[in-house]
Amino acid sequence: MNSNAVRRLFTSELEVRFESALPGHPDTEGMRRGVQGLEKLPRVQQDLVLHWLDAAAQSSFELALFMAQMAPAALERLDEDGFEIWVLNGLDMKDREDVPTAKAFLRDLDDFLLRYRYSESVASFEDVIHRTSIFLQAISGEALDIRVDERDRAWTDTKALYLPYELAALPDAASNRKLYKVMATLLWAQTRYGTFYADPGEDGEAVTQNALLRYSHDERALRLLAALEAVRLEAKLLCDLPGLVAEIAELRGPWPAALEAALPRLSHPDATLADTLAVLDAFLAQGVDIPPMAHAASIDPAQTMKNIRAEKRTDGKPRLGSADEDFEPFPSEFDDGEAVGQGKEAEELEPGDMPTSATLGKNPVRRNDEAMLQARHGPQLFPEPDYKYDEWDFKRGAYREDWCHLYEVPVLPGDPGYVNQVKHKYRAYIWQIRRQLEMIKGEDKMLSRQVDGEEMDIDAVIESVIDHRNGGEPSDRLFRRRVRNERSLAVMFMVDMSGSTKGWVNNAERESLILLCEALELLNDNYAIYGFSGWGHKRCEIYPIKRFDEQYDDSVRAKIAGIEGKDFTRMGVAVRHLSKLLEEQGARHKLLVTISDGYPDDFGDEYRNDYGIEDTRRALQEAHERGIRSFCVTIDRQGADYLPRLYGPARYEVVPNAYRLPMRMAEIYRHLTT
Amino acid sequence: MTKQSHITPQLMRIDDEPFYQPVADEIEMFEAAAKAGLPVLLKGPTGCGKTRFVEHMAWKLGRPLVTVSCHDDLTTADLIGRYLIVGDETVWVDGPLAAAVRAGAICYLDEIVEARKDTTVVIHPLADARRVLNIDKHGEQVEAPPEFMLVISYNPGYQSVLKEIKPSTRQRFIAFDFDYPALEVEARIVATEGKVPLEIAQKLVKLGQMTRNLKGAGIDEGASTRLLVHAAQLIAAGVKPQAACTAAVARSLSDDPDMTASLQDLVNAVF
Structure with a gap:
């Protein structure tokens, strides 16, 4: 190994590098201090700092030099990746604000470390959604609707599961990803094992609704309820998913001592929500309280019941994954319903008629009206449609002739990047x-029995010889040819x-x-x-x-x-x-x-x-x-x-x-x- | 003209009963079809027991079984036979289909959609009232004895638009639907075939059912009974259950790292 390659750079060498990165910089004292600081670092770190010195100098000499002076302290506490993020953030700060703000940022290493550690340990919805949704589909048998909750809570309205955008409750990202999985599974278990519905036949719904609603505004009660249900649901999962339950137990650690007394009753495989509520009432009477448990998700009876009741009205099928498009519990929050909010105004129009441009313009929900009108210049004026098509009317058992008027409308180009x-x-x-x-494309086809080709077709040759011997007419198609697979x-x-x-x-x-x-x-x-x-x-x-x-x-x-x-x-x-x-x-x-x-x-x-x-x-x-x-x-x-x-x-x-x-x-x- | 001779391969018979767990009335139906000389089409996902069922029926009916796995290079000659030159002679050698017809065997064409369309057509005269095989090469028409039976299979699940079974072919067959059996039945099969305790077999089947929930959501098909039996056999050979499922199920179903990770989550959740 060439020792020259790894030896530290001497002061004189560093001075040359500083001079070439910051030519003519007047702060010679600052440069001297920068060189001094770097002199003691191992070569790898010297190279790293010099690299970023060059890069930062493109942006600001003052900031580059300041970074170099701070570097030894930063490298004591950051690994290489962290150091790069630190520098890049500083440069970003300079671009967005100014050099003094950037210097203040670089100086406050404690604050950066805090946030850097956080970003290293946090898991986000986007990281886990793919894996979690597959996992839940496998265990539940249906494709569940999983969304980000705007208020960063984990809860379910029994139609969709809502998860926080980020989780950082546990010290590292891997554990937080597991926490996502556990939370989502427990939310599904709430809908599966009757947190909101008792078994049919017991008139469970009314009981559940009334009972749960009593606790709606009592935070302590809701915290307890979530924890007690977590105990009950964990036991329900044990039979089919023992491995998962072991993982949950590891994540949550031992149950809080206050819950000990309730464990036998709630862990019984036949326990229902009624057991949870009985325990909850007793705990409330005794004044028991527990800290919030990260994995237990939250139960928001008011919000969930609102959804269930509204849904009962529409189709009487309040289940996660029910195919009810009409009901949208939070139209103002989620702008993803079919033409959400247009209903009121639209109903006044005759079915089948196209709203006029004036109606379109007034409609509060529509966006980019101008662009849309532009794109729709054709239909606005009721010209002859480009095409007419029949449509099947199942009630009549016949087609409606030329019923659909079809227009070809150009798409306006979007962002080229x-x-x-x-x-x-x-x-x-x-x-x-x-x-x-x-690989598919590469699968060339070998055509056999061709009049011409790259190689002899042995089968064809043998047959031809046989035909000849048997007195038949031998074929002249004796070759194999490679062609591209069309x-x-x-x-x-x-x-x-x-x-x-x-x-x-x-x-x-x-x-x-x-x-x-x-x-x-x-x-x-x-x-x-x-x-x-x-x-x-x-x-x-x-x-x-x-x-x-x-x-x-x-x-x-x-x-x-x-x-x-x-x-x-x-x-x-x-x-x-x-x-x-x-x-x-x-x-x-x-x-x-x-x-x-x-x-x-x-x-x-x-x-x-x-x-x-x-x-x-x-x-x-x-x-x-x-x-x-x-x-x-x-x-x-x-x-x-x-x-x-x-x-x-x-x-x-x-x-x-x-x-x-x-x-x-x-x-x-x-x-x-x- | 030289003297022609003729070779027909000897066909094997199945002496020991292959394990098959009936699910409905498929055995009686198959026996009736055999009696009536009707050709049979078995539909179902991969590894759910179609081939095993045919083996079982061949044993039960005491007939030889000829199995051909179809592929897109399978020619008519590969099924019917061809001339070979032996010394100074040309010798006709029967292909598997011709041999099965002559011997009154069950001929099982596995994954028929994979075969070339022109190849599929040669089975047509065998699969209707004519019950003959035409060997154009030497102008022979072999009449099928009553014992001969044609069985084909295909997997209607996830398939390419470029490969479909032609109506003129499929309408000659009576069809059996195969699917993965109910949990308890499948667990018995996995326990028997894999030689593991029923309790482990049940977990394997639960895992299998969970992966089947993902059909079309990232994987083309869930774990087949065959895969579960493989996992069980690994366990019986001393491999830890989780490792066995990783090898036999998770890695086998997908190459997508995300999907494999999710499948691994399932394995870990069940065991």
């Missing part, structure tokens, strides 16, 4: 899926651009399309992408994003970035139109892939529920009869009992969480076409 961000975010995955697709496949991606996709679903759709395009470019498969939405049967809209004859170029990329949530989901007409376009392709195999986020729905009651389901099903059936295979991907948020009926002849898959869509889409495509 978006595609690159997504490509960067998923670069590892794009590489992986490309490699997998490369897939002869045309694929149409039909993307839901209804209002309900606004936000993360929309983002997941855009990310999926980018991943797909990046992958498909490799395969030379012929594909097109269209969005669909609309408002009533007289204004169905289709948004071309990439036509079959278009290349995946900057204009297509900009259109993908410009995909946004519009209005409603009238699916049937879109399936009909796009399968017609698909049929015009000469390919032997034709595949229609739909991506949507719930069941078909349109303005007014007409298309809602059975009508829309039956029409969509019919449209898919028609496509099937014309040799088009459909695959429907649903980003589901509320369970999916209606899907088998809806998708009829088509195959489908539920992606329970939009976060999972992008990666799943590419996988699905690979499976469907290999």
